[in-house]
């Protein structure tokens with residue numbers, strides 16, 4: 058598509074090398090209020106104000122001839138009715154069969170408009186950048202808050218998990234962990250016949266300690282006994298406070314024979330502990346997993362072994 062130079066939003070003047078107008082567009086004719094025939098064949102400075110004429114001949118034209126271009130120069134033309142017409146001129150040389158120059162004129166009013174539009178666009182862009190920065194800040198603040206909430210949530214979950222599995226007085230695992238571990242050991246035994254032993258143990262005549270020294274003293278003894286029982290256990294062993302003054306030990310890959318030795322060591326340790334609350338002893342009931350055992354059969358046998366120990370005079374280890 059050929060550009061329609063007559064409808065350009067700026068005036069166009071084509072000059073030959075001798076600075077004589079060879080063509081103009083309609084926009085320029087309209088601004089100057091002159092017919093094309095009045096303009097072609099003349100020098101362009103003919104329609105400029107005195108000052109602009111000097112500037113054009115002394116500066117613009119020499120620059121154009123020397124460098125081949127002149128940019129954003131201010132000149133004032135005069136219309137046929139005598140009105141000054143300030144313009145911004147940009148010009149460049151044209152090579153080829155008919156060498157010369159082409160001058161593009163933009164009225165200053167229009168330039169101001171363009172500048173205003175540019176300023177407006179810049180302002181809008183700045184506002185958009187500020188809004189973007191604010192939005193980014195908000196997103197970052199929200200992301201930070203989310204991170205904190207997630208941290209709080211995982212802390213809370215960890216606390217809940219602890220509360221669900223820990224005895225608050227002694228810090229030992231609770232009955233929930235006992236159930237989980239026994240079920241895991243039973244499953245392992247049924248799959249691989251790996252033996253394990255269950256030890257139930259109970260502080261002897263604990264009621265007397267409570268009665269004589271008070272409930273707080275009883276709590277102190279429970280904590281100390283928990284420590285004694287915990288000493289020397291393997292990573293894979295599980296020590297649980299079942300409730301009251303009863304504890305359970307689940308010893309994986311352990312026979313009843315081996316469990317007796319473990320229980321004896323614990324019994325001696327507790328008996329040595331004594332402390333401010335007089336003699337403290339424990340009774341132990343042991344059993345080893347049998348082929349047709351269930352969780353309750355296993356527990357029942359260990360409990361009967363513990364009963365045997367109590368019945369036989371306490372501070373001893375019995376096996377069933």
Ligand SMILES: Nc1nc2c(ncn2[C@@H]2O[C@H](COP(=O)(O)OP(=O)(O)OP(=O)(O)O)[C@@H](O)[C@H]2O)c(=O)[nH]1
Nearest residue numbers: 259260261262263264265267272273275276301302
């Ligand atoms: N201080 C304290 N006492 C507890 C706690 N849980 C249970 N007890 C007490 O433990 C005592 C257990 O008494 P009993 O079941 O009669 O058994 P025992 O006195 O140890 O006698 P034997 O088991 O036959 O040797 C009761 O007095 C309970 O109140 C606890 O968390 N803290």
